[in-house]
Amino acid sequence: MTPQRTIEVYDNADELYRAAAALVAAQLAAALNERGRALVALSGGSLTTRLYPLLANPPWRDQIDWGGLSVLFADERYVPFDDAENTYRATRQTLLDHVPVQADQVFPAPTYYRDPEQAAAIYQQQAAALLAVHGGAFDVVLLGMGPDGHTASLFPRYPALTAPADRLVVVVRDAPKPPPLRLSLTPAALNAARAVIFVVSGADKAAAVAAALAETGDPLDQPTRLIQPAEGKIYWLLDRAANPQG
């Protein structure tokens, strides 16, 4: 089944991130209202600096009943929690430390294992257990996209793109965006979603947005095209610079 897709274009980045905050808050509030709990997968990059500070403040902060939320990460850079590159650390600094979320609601990727494969296996177990509690799906998967079309840590032509359907978490080595070692949820995991929200800003992303929204071409060249939640909706929130139509 092809998921329902909504594309929204905003005049500038400020408006884009405000709209993204409103959409995320509304989706989570609706899920919390309906089921009393919600599961979200967060990404890093500019979302940590542009979107999460908005969610940490009124009015959006007050629309979410944070006590019912569980938080996983769509991907993580394989560096210690105290490393400036760590997405969990950045997310704490701009969001999680400022909202009433308890430590046991947040599931950072365990980058403290010497062996990243072991970390991936542990994170896979945590993701599977959380998905089981939440009816088999994330309520919101929040994603960015790089100029090369990568999303989470799913880079064009990398083996992670063709991970078996029962794999939820993989180790990504030699990533072209530093740091080279990462963990990522797989396309199969990210597709277990009621809503996937891409937030993309900047002229350097316009060509990748065009390829992402095209119906043709090899999805292995454009990993976002593998994100097709059969039971969910996809939102592409863009600023005008990132919109291929200008």
Ligand SMILES: O=C(O)[C@H](O)[C@@H](O)[C@H](O)[C@H](O)COP(=O)(O)O
């Ligand atoms: O490593 C990271 O930062 C994220 O895991 C990555 O998937 C990010 O979401 C995209 O690279 C887009 O990042 P920007 O929004 O900063 O361009």
